[in-house]
Amino acid sequence: MSFKNVRLFKLLVLGCLSLNITSCKNEHKSVKPIEITFKKEGELNLYKSTSDSIKAKLDIEIADNEYETQTGLMYRNTMKGNRGMLFIFNNEQERYFYMKNTKIPLDIIYISADKKIVSFQKHAKPLDETSLPSNYPAKYVLEVNAGQADAWSLAVGDSISFSNITN
Numbered sequence: 491m492s493f494k495n496v497r498l499f500k501l502l503v504l505g506c507l508s509l510n511i512t513s514c515k516n517e518h519k520s521v522k523p524i525e526i527t528f529k530k531e532g533e534l535n536l537y538k539s540t541s542d543s544i545k546a547k548l549d550i551e552i553a554d555n556e557y558e559t560q561t562g563l564m565y566r567n568t569m570k571g572n573r574g575m576l577f578i579f580n581n582e583q584e585r586y587f588y589m590k591n592t593k594i595p596l597d598i599i600y601i602s603a604d605k606k607i608v609s610f611q612k613h614a615k616p617l618d619e620t621s622l623p624s625n626y627p628a629k630y631v632l633e634v635n636a637g638q639a640d641a642w643s644l645a646v647g648d649s650i651s652f653s654n655i656t657n
Contacts, residue, residue: 526566528573532654534632539606539647546642547572548634552654554578563633564591571638576652577631585624585631589614595636599644600624607648612639 531552536545549572553559559577563569579585582603589596598611608626613636624631632650 524565528569531656532576532652534574534576534650534652536642536644537649537651539645539649545644545648546638548574550632550652551575552578552656562587562592563594563596565593567593569594569635571635574632574634574638577633579629579631582627582629584626585628587611587614587622587631587633588620589616589618589622592616596633597636597639598622599632599634599639600626600628601630601632601650602627603629605630605650607644607646607650609646610639610644612636 530549532550534548534550538545587598593616596614600609602608609624611622
Protein backbone atom coordinates (compact mmCIF):
# COMPACT_ATOMS: atom_id res chain seq x y z
CA MET A 491 0.00 0.00 0.00
CA SER A 492 1.39 3.39 -0.93
CA PHE A 493 1.83 6.28 1.47
CA LYS A 494 -1.13 8.11 -0.10
CA ASN A 495 -3.39 5.06 0.29
CA VAL A 496 -2.35 4.52 3.92
CA ARG A 497 -3.04 8.16 4.70
CA LEU A 498 -6.42 8.00 2.93
CA PHE A 499 -7.28 4.79 4.78
CA LYS A 500 -6.41 6.40 8.15
CA LEU A 501 -8.55 9.44 7.34
CA LEU A 502 -11.44 7.20 6.35
CA VAL A 503 -11.20 5.16 9.59
CA LEU A 504 -10.95 8.31 11.73
CA GLY A 505 -13.93 9.82 9.92
CA CYS A 506 -16.06 6.71 10.55
CA LEU A 507 -15.06 6.61 14.22
CA SER A 508 -15.89 10.26 14.79
CA LEU A 509 -19.24 9.82 13.07
CA ASN A 510 -20.01 6.82 15.25
CA ILE A 511 -18.97 8.61 18.46
CA THR A 512 -20.94 11.74 17.55
CA SER A 513 -24.11 9.79 16.81
CA CYS A 514 -23.82 7.93 20.14
CA LYS A 515 -23.43 11.18 22.09
CA ASN A 516 -26.58 12.67 20.59
CA GLU A 517 -28.73 9.65 21.31
CA HIS A 518 -30.61 10.15 24.59
CA LYS A 519 -32.99 7.47 25.71
CA SER A 520 -35.56 8.36 28.32
CA VAL A 521 -38.36 6.37 29.84
CA LYS A 522 -41.55 8.32 30.33
CA PRO A 523 -43.37 7.19 33.48
CA ILE A 524 -46.84 5.79 32.93
CA GLU A 525 -49.57 7.68 34.75
CA ILE A 526 -52.61 5.54 35.48
CA THR A 527 -55.69 7.71 35.79
CA PHE A 528 -58.94 7.10 37.63
CA LYS A 529 -61.81 5.75 35.55
CA LYS A 530 -65.19 5.97 37.27
CA GLU A 531 -66.95 2.62 36.87
CA GLY A 532 -69.43 2.81 39.70
CA GLU A 533 -70.72 4.48 42.82
CA LEU A 534 -70.60 3.11 46.36
CA ASN A 535 -72.41 4.10 49.57
CA LEU A 536 -71.22 3.24 53.08
CA TYR A 537 -74.01 2.85 55.65
CA LYS A 538 -73.97 3.02 59.44
CA SER A 539 -75.15 -0.32 60.87
CA THR A 540 -77.36 1.14 63.60
CA SER A 541 -79.39 3.58 61.50
CA ASP A 542 -78.74 2.80 57.83
CA SER A 543 -77.75 6.45 57.37
CA ILE A 544 -75.12 7.11 54.70
CA LYS A 545 -71.64 7.70 56.11
CA ALA A 546 -69.95 8.32 52.77
CA LYS A 547 -70.49 8.25 49.01
CA LEU A 548 -67.63 7.27 46.69
CA ASP A 549 -66.86 7.07 43.01
CA ILE A 550 -65.21 3.71 42.45
CA GLU A 551 -63.19 1.73 40.01
CA ILE A 552 -64.17 -1.92 39.96
CA ALA A 553 -61.63 -4.74 39.90
CA ASP A 554 -63.50 -7.89 38.91
CA ASN A 555 -61.14 -9.88 36.70
CA GLU A 556 -57.80 -11.52 37.43
CA TYR A 557 -55.60 -8.77 35.96
CA GLU A 558 -57.47 -5.97 37.74
CA THR A 559 -57.54 -7.77 41.09
CA GLN A 560 -53.80 -8.51 40.84
CA THR A 561 -52.91 -4.92 39.85
CA GLY A 562 -55.37 -2.90 41.95
CA LEU A 563 -54.05 0.58 42.74
CA MET A 564 -50.40 -0.25 41.99
CA TYR A 565 -48.25 2.40 40.31
CA ARG A 566 -50.59 5.29 41.14
CA ASN A 567 -49.24 8.44 42.75
CA THR A 568 -52.45 9.89 44.19
CA MET A 569 -56.16 9.24 44.67
CA LYS A 570 -58.82 11.81 45.54
CA GLY A 571 -60.60 11.41 48.89
CA ASN A 572 -64.00 10.63 47.39
CA ARG A 573 -62.66 7.71 45.36
CA GLY A 574 -61.76 4.10 45.90
CA MET A 575 -61.36 0.71 44.28
CA LEU A 576 -63.82 -2.11 44.91
CA PHE A 577 -62.53 -5.64 44.37
CA ILE A 578 -65.23 -8.17 43.57
CA PHE A 579 -64.35 -11.85 43.91
CA ASN A 580 -66.33 -14.91 42.79
CA ASN A 581 -66.40 -16.44 46.25
CA GLU A 582 -66.26 -15.56 49.90
CA GLN A 583 -63.06 -16.60 51.70
CA GLU A 584 -60.31 -15.14 53.82
CA ARG A 585 -58.41 -12.58 51.73
CA TYR A 586 -54.77 -11.51 51.86
CA PHE A 587 -53.68 -8.19 50.35
CA TYR A 588 -50.29 -6.48 50.28
CA MET A 589 -48.92 -3.12 49.12
CA LYS A 590 -46.33 -4.22 46.55
CA ASN A 591 -45.85 -1.42 43.98
CA THR A 592 -48.60 0.61 45.67
CA LYS A 593 -47.40 4.15 46.34
CA ILE A 594 -50.50 5.45 48.15
CA PRO A 595 -51.08 4.63 51.85
CA LEU A 596 -54.44 2.87 52.07
CA ASP A 597 -57.18 1.63 54.36
CA ILE A 598 -58.25 -1.83 53.23
CA ILE A 599 -61.83 -2.69 54.14
CA TYR A 600 -62.91 -6.34 53.96
CA ILE A 601 -66.60 -6.98 53.27
CA SER A 602 -68.69 -10.18 53.41
CA ALA A 603 -70.96 -11.58 50.69
CA ASP A 604 -73.94 -9.90 52.42
CA LYS A 605 -72.06 -6.56 52.02
CA LYS A 606 -71.25 -6.03 55.70
CA ILE A 607 -67.80 -4.87 56.83
CA VAL A 608 -66.00 -7.73 58.60
CA SER A 609 -62.54 -6.20 59.21
CA PHE A 610 -60.02 -3.49 58.35
CA GLN A 611 -56.35 -3.03 57.68
CA LYS A 612 -55.84 0.67 58.37
CA HIS A 613 -52.90 2.80 57.22
CA ALA A 614 -51.29 0.12 55.05
CA LYS A 615 -47.76 1.26 54.25
CA PRO A 616 -46.81 2.02 50.64
CA LEU A 617 -44.59 -0.55 48.91
CA ASP A 618 -44.76 -2.96 51.88
CA GLU A 619 -45.10 -6.63 50.94
CA THR A 620 -46.31 -7.75 54.37
CA SER A 621 -49.50 -9.82 54.12
CA LEU A 622 -52.61 -7.97 55.31
CA PRO A 623 -55.27 -10.62 56.04
CA SER A 624 -59.01 -10.13 56.36
CA ASN A 625 -59.14 -12.64 59.27
CA TYR A 626 -62.74 -13.38 58.20
CA PRO A 627 -64.31 -14.53 54.94
CA ALA A 628 -64.76 -11.66 52.48
CA LYS A 629 -66.18 -11.43 48.96
CA TYR A 630 -65.49 -7.70 48.49
CA VAL A 631 -62.54 -5.52 49.37
CA LEU A 632 -62.62 -1.72 49.29
CA GLU A 633 -59.38 0.27 49.12
CA VAL A 634 -59.53 3.95 50.07
CA ASN A 635 -56.97 6.54 51.13
CA ALA A 636 -55.41 5.89 54.54
CA GLY A 637 -57.33 7.58 57.34
CA GLN A 638 -60.70 7.51 55.58
CA ALA A 639 -62.06 4.59 57.65
CA ASP A 640 -61.45 6.61 60.81
CA ALA A 641 -62.70 9.87 59.28
CA TRP A 642 -65.98 8.15 58.36
CA SER A 643 -66.11 6.32 61.74
CA LEU A 644 -66.52 2.99 59.96
CA ALA A 645 -67.12 -0.03 62.16
CA VAL A 646 -67.47 -3.78 61.74
CA GLY A 647 -71.10 -4.40 60.85
CA ASP A 648 -71.49 -1.25 58.74
CA SER A 649 -72.56 -2.05 55.19
CA ILE A 650 -72.14 -1.01 51.58
CA SER A 651 -74.20 -0.81 48.42
CA PHE A 652 -72.77 -0.14 44.98
CA SER A 653 -73.79 0.21 41.38
CA ASN A 654 -71.74 -0.50 38.30
CA ILE A 655 -72.33 2.26 35.75
CA THR A 656 -70.40 0.53 32.94
CA ASN A 657 -72.87 -2.34 32.47
